[in-house]
Amino acid sequence: MTKPLLEKSRQSMLTAEMLLKDKFFAGTVNRAYYSCLQYVLHVLLEKLGHTREDLEKIPRDGTHNKAQYLLELSLVGKDKGAYKWIQQKLPEFKKERVIADYFGDPLDADRGQTAINMANAIMTTLRTHYK
Amino acid sequence: MTPVDFLYTELNAIAREFPQVHIKYDYNELIRTHIVVLLPLEEYRDNKALDDRWIPVSFRFQEIFPNQDIAFVSSDSTLDMDIPTMEWNKPVGALDVWNNIIYDSVTDQVLDYYFSTEISIDTVLIGPPIANMLSFPTLDLSQTHNTDSDYQAAA
Numbered sequence: 657m658t659k660p661l662l663e664k665s666r667q668s669m670l671t672a673e674m675l676l677k678d679k680f681f682a683g684t685v686n687r688a689y690y691s692c693l694q695y696v697l698h699v700l701l702e703k704l705g706h707t708r709e710d711l712e713k714i715p716r717d718g719t720h721n722k723a724q725y726l727l728e729l730s731l732v733g734k735d736k737g738a739y740k741w742i743q744q745k746l747p748e749f750k751k752e753r754v755i756a757d758y759f760g761d762p763l764d765a766d767r768g769q770t771a772i773n774m775a776n777a778i779m780t781t782l783r784t785h786y787k
Numbered sequence: 788m789t790p791v792d793f794l795y796t797e798l799n800a801i802a803r804e805f806p807q808v809h810i811k812y813d814y815n816e817l818i819r820t821h822i823v824v825l826l827p828l829e830e831y832r833d834n835k836a837l838d839d840r841w842i843p844v845s846f847r848f849q850e851i852f853p854n855q856d857i858a859f860v861s862s863d864s865t866l867d868m869d870i871p872t873m874e875w876n877k878p879v880g881a882l883d884v885w886n887n888i889i890y891d892s893v894t895d896q897v898l899d900y901y902f903s904t905e906i907s908i909d910t911v912l913i914g915p916p917i918a919n920m921l922s923f924p925t926l927d928l929s930q931t932h933n934t935d936s937d938y939q940a941a942a
Contacts (some may be wrong), residue, residue: 668865725849732846736838740831740859743845747858748865750818759817 659702665694667780676768684768685756688775689749695779696723703786704730720750727742734785742781748775788823795873797844798823798848799833802875805830805837809878811871820856821848831861 668691675683700706714722732739802810825831848857852926860866
């Protein structure tokens, strides 16, 4: 595997599915979310040809914010509908992940499955636009 | 200029340009993100002119405030809020209209009524126990004026 972030994303998703099967729902949400973020970084570095240095130069704080900003800049020029959807879904997903990691009761299977579906939907959208 | 100042100015302008769009704003502490809700969903989903107006605002916000996040969403989002800190073009529902019709006239009457803060001594009712304690002259109820009438007269 020559695309490390794609492989990390794949492994995170497989982990999310295993955790769901074992009823570790908070962990499921966490891994599904990071699978998605790793895929975003894969798109930026492998598909759009950005370097880690490019990412560092982005005037945003934190890798996630830099990656999301750079992705949105690219996506808005390709498909405004997809941009609108992504800029809404990533923060929604982040909220789910923060709740899963730090707040509330142990989650249920539906929340875990929803997180996996969300990650897959975001990655499918990105796959469509960055082949 | 703070992030909220920037958003107030920009969203105020958008609200004037798109009076049919209900705009809500709040800061989501959980994910530390400024949330702007554009309603109804059809406007957010289908109004291309609205897209062309808010999308540049979103990017400009992120350039000016590199440590702040923002998302523009609609009613189908889990980030929508019940109690916004700022709001524009809030639609007036049928129930609100009826409430206004019914209560506005009542409110006007209440507001028109003036309560005097000065009360003449002969309008104060003093019962025997209090009179004894204070050694104050007793007034029969029959000697007192009609209190409501006095207030009305004062008004």
